[in-house]
Amino acid sequence: MLALVRLCLLFVCLKGSAAEAGLTPPHDLFMLTLNTNYTLTWDWDQSAAGSDSATFTVQYAGNHQLKKRNPKWTTVCAETSGRSCDLTRSGLNYLGLYTVRVQTNLNGSHSVWKSIQFCPDKDAAIGPPSKVRLGVSGSTLDIFITDPQNSSNNSMKEQLHKLYYEIVYWEQPEDGKGSMLMTMTTDVTILTLSEVEPWTRYCVQIRSRDDFYNKSSTFTPPLCTQTEGVVPWWKIFLFFLLSLVSCFLVVLLFLYGSHHCFHVCKATFLPNEKLPSYFKEQDGDYPCLIVSELDQCDPVMIVCPESALLEINPAVDSAALPAGLDQDRSGRHSRQNSSSSGDSGVYSAGGNSAGLQPKVALTFTDVNPTFNSEKLNMLSMNSEIKVSPIVPDEGVEDIEV
Structure with a gap:
């Protein structure tokens, strides 16, 4: 009798193992990253499940945990029907090394795990500056850069201490033809370009760089402005003359309008009617x-x-x-006469x-x-x-x- 029970249990285990081995696991795992934002994506063949809907489970663990007999796995997404899972709020250390795995679930059956190695410091992409602004000070061009932001809205220099910027600028001629590109690098967020021509339009693009893992971001959209210079005396005189004429016209129109309004009010409330002669x-x-x-x-x-x-x-x-x-x-x-009757x-x-x-x-x-x-x-x-x-x-x- 005891032998029969053992045979039944063995049969059930072998059947479950065959079912799990027959369920297709996810494939094409990829970590979509930017600064400290991490998202795991994968693909799965829906034709293997037919009309049934499959779900997925995502877990991660530090590589140091895998050396233990019973490693500790942290579940991030459980029974999700999507093809992605956001790990941004999971508390992954930027300098850590992790293993992330995903499994398919269908009608109580589970597929084998598919895993991927992930190191944010090495694998995570960095973004361009979050904001760039240009300022003109006479014949010089000022550039103001805002660092790329992490998921906590802080500067990425907290994770990448040697982050710097590559600046490309060029003169934009009036005929629309291209001009020679000029490049410079800086690790500060405020700098001045002094080798520019006055009364000339310049365009600027900037990207972030880190040389430890040879990371570089995309360039920001072109931002253009025109430099200034010494204003000629004839322009100053012309502006003064135009301002004077404008002020005179405004005062004249004001006086004319006031005079007209006064006469209208007087004719309305105090009409000038005269008696006939x-x-x-x-x-x-x-x-x-x-x-x-x-x-x-x-x-x-x-x-x-x-x-x-x-x-x-x-x-x-x-x-x-x-x-x-x-x-x-x-x-x-x-x-x-007085004697007669009156x-x-x-x-x-x-x-x-x-x-x-x-x-x-x-x-x-x-x-x-x-x-x-x-x-x-x-x-x-x-x-x-x-x-x-x-x-x-x-x-x-x-x-x-």
């Missing part, structure tokens, strides 16, 4: 309203309802004169020989001397009353309607 008197004073003039004069007026149009006629029919008033040659009536009234001539319509005489008593002929003219113009000139020294005027 017939509203002004000869002495320049504005005339009083008719109501106020009448209030000042305070006349006694009786209007006959037979006519709406009043006419002031200096000539009064002698037949219509009341008794007690003398008639002179000019048709004016004098005020009665009353004035309206007298109507019942009919005259000339056949004129009846007229109503309006008598103003105690006329204000300031009520002159010009004010009566204004009264006649506004109220459509025709007024005859009044003699200032006469106290009474007849108004016929």
